[in-house]
Amino acid sequence: MQDFSAAFIAAFTLIATADPDFLEIIGLSLRVTLTAVLIACLIGLPLGAALAVFRFPGRLALTILVNALMGLPPVVVGLTVYMLLSRAGPLGVLELLYTPTAMIIAQTILVAPIIAALTRQVVADLNAEYDELLRAMGSSRAGRVATLIWDARYSLLTAALAGLGRAFAEVGAVLIVGGNINHVTRVMTTAIALETARGELALALGLGLVLILIAILINSALMGLRASAERMAYA
Amino acid sequence: MPEAALALAPSVALTGDDRFWPVEINGLTYAAGGKVLVDGLNFRIVQGPVTAIMGPNGAGKSITLRLIAGLIAPSAGTMSYGGASMPGANQIAVVFQRPVLLRRSVAANLDHALKTYGVDRDQRRDRVKALLALGQLEDLARQPARVLSGGEQQRLALVRALAAEPCLLLLDEPTASLDPQATAAIEGLIARAKADGIKVMLITHDRGQAQRVADDVLFMHAGRIVEQTPTDRFFDRPQSPEAAAYNDGRLLLPSNASNSGS
Numbered sequence: 001m002q003d004f005s006a007a008f009i010a011a012f013t014l015i016a017t018a019d020p021d022f023l024e025i026i027g028l029s030l031r032v033t034l035t036a037v038l039i040a041c042l043i044g045l046p047l048g049a050a051l052a053v054f055r056f057p058g059r060l061a062l063t064i065l066v067n068a069l070m071g072l073p074p075v076v077v078g079l080t081v082y083m084l085l086s087r088a089g090p091l092g093v094l095e096l097l098y099t100p101t102a103m104i105i106a107q108t109i110l111v112a113p114i115i116a117a118l119t120r121q122v123v124a125d126l127n128a129e130y131d132e133l134l135r136a137m138g139s140s141r142a143g144r145v146a147t148l149i150w151d152a153r154y155s156l157l158t159a160a161l162a163g164l165g166r167a168f169a170e171v172g173a174v175l176i177v178g179g180n181i182n183h184v185t186r187v188m189t190t191a192i193a194l195e196t197a198r199g200e201l202a203l204a205l206g207l208g209l210v211l212i213l214i215a216i217l218i219n220s221a222l223m224g225l226r227a228s229a230e231r232m233a234y235a
Numbered sequence: 236m237p238e239a240a241l242a243l244a245p246s247v248a249l250t251g252d253d254r255f256w257p258v259e260i261n262g263l264t265y266a267a268g269g270k271v272l273v274d275g276l277n278f279r280i281v282q283g284p285v286t287a288i289m290g291p292n293g294a295g296k297s298i299t300l301r302l303i304a305g306l307i308a309p310s311a312g313t314m315s316y317g318g319a320s321m322p323g324a325n326q327i328a329v330v331f332q333r334p335v336l337l338r339r340s341v342a343a344n345l346d347h348a349l350k351t352y353g354v355d356r357d358q359r360r361d362r363v364k365a366l367l368a369l370g371q372l373e374d375l376a377r378q379p380a381r382v383l384s385g386g387e388q389q390r391l392a393l394v395r396a397l398a399a400e401p402c403l404l405l406l407d408e409p410t411a412s413l414d415p416q417a418t419a420a421i422e423g424l425i426a427r428a429k430a431d432g433i434k435v436m437l438i439t440h441d442r443g444q445a446q447r448v449a450d451d452v453l454f455m456h457a458g459r460i461v462e463q464t465p466t467d468r469f470f471d472r473p474q475s476p477e478a479a480a481y482n483d484g485r486l487l488l489p490s491n492a493s494n495s496g497s
Contacts (some may be wrong), residue, residue: 133335135306137351137399138324147347151338233381234338 010202011209026210029187032100033167036107041160043112048119049145052127063120069113078176081106098179106173111163118159122152154229158222165218254317255326255402256282263312265298273298274458284450285425285435291481294455296438300405304329325352328401332408334392336380341372341391344380348398370394386417393424404428406437422448442470454478
């Protein structure tokens with residue numbers, strides 16, 4: 001127990017003194033995850049909206065695939081991206097393995113289906129509600145998609161935050177493709193895994209506290225969004 | 236009605252409308268699930284008088300309205316709009332019994348409609364103001380549309396439809412769930428649209444409403460048009476036994492089994 005309390009004290013010291021190595025890990029985590037979620041939004045929002053609104057061959061198959069990919073285990077994504085980017089793989093020439101870019105690719109693959117599937121559900125429901133009105137107005141297809149995405153904005157932000165939560169929390173994919181290299185690809189979750197294994201609980205605990213704080217912030221944002229959407233009758 | 240409302244639609248009934256009238260409907264039929272719900276309608280819609288579509292539930296009134304609006308495709312028959320097989324953009328506007336409002340403010344709902352109807356951004360602000368005034372919604376402009384009362388929501392839906400500056404305005408029981416005061420406001424807007432040269436057709440079950448706003452009554456029964464008669468005569472001396480029975484509140488037995496939808 002003495003070790004644990006010492007670890008807690010050391011962890012709080014890391015946070016309080018803004019230790020540069022500690023901040024570097026948090027900074028890389030934020031950079032990788034936020035970039036991945038942004039790219040996943042750019043892919044997932046239009047893809048989900050298209051699956052909800054347009055009729056095209058393969059739509060059902062794609063919908064099933066996207067929904068199935070929602071529950072993709074991070075280590076499988078890691079393995080897949082690893083094989084793609086490794087020297088022997090098809091994208092080996094890019095030499096991206098064990099770089100933050102590889103981690104961003106892996107997290108994008110992990111998060112995009114979540115955002116696409118949630119977007120599809122939200123937009124499909126709204127499309128059913130607005131359908132007769134928009135047809136009566138003679139709205140164009142592009143106009144329809146724009147209307148639906150804007151009116152679903154609160155729900156879509158919720159989807160993005162759900163993706164953000166998943167990306168921050170996952171360790172398997174970034175560990176495999178990033179390699180947890182100090183000062184290069186070490187992020188919060190991989191550092192916790194490594195430091196715990198080595199018995200260096202202070203850094204692990206400090207990072208764990210920051211992760212919990214981020215989770216609380218994301219969920220506060222979710223609750224705030226939901227409350228204001230309901231108050232404004234925009235939900 | 237406030238004077239600002241006069242800015243509504245100076246162009247209506249003057250310009251492109253010549254290409255819309257008359258609307259000719261020939262053999263219009265709609266069947267679904269093995270039932271003929273609208274059965275070979277032949278009629279002509281002419282500019283001017285307000286027409287009330289009346290008839291018992293299941294007569295095919297709403298389906299007829301949706302067919303005219305192009306929201307559903309007929310099983311058989313043709314419609315022509317001033318000789319064209321399709322109405323032009325914005326020529327027909329529809330208001331439903333339960334208004335569908337966007338998850339936006341009152342003003343943003345109107346702005347969205349104007350944008351969809353192709354009105355330039357720099358003109359939209361003034362048009363939104365005029366429409367808000369027309370619907371007596373100025374004080375509610377920034378309110379989310381979906382927190383308005385039922386009457387306010389329907390006023391918004393109606394002025395939003397008028398934003399299209401349509402030739403033909405189709406209303407499906409617009410006051411069915413409204414109190415008398417809210418109903419009066421909607422009827423005021425209908426009179427206003429008529430004065431602006433917009434042809435209004437409304438489905439109603441309210442005899443008083445038909446007498447207040449409609450010039451003639453198109454009476455439907457069992458998917459067919461039974462008669463189209465000036466309103467006063469329809470209630471005093473209806474031409475058909477079906478209309479007489481409907482006016483007396485007597486039970487109408489449909490001549491076929493179709494009884495779904497209205």
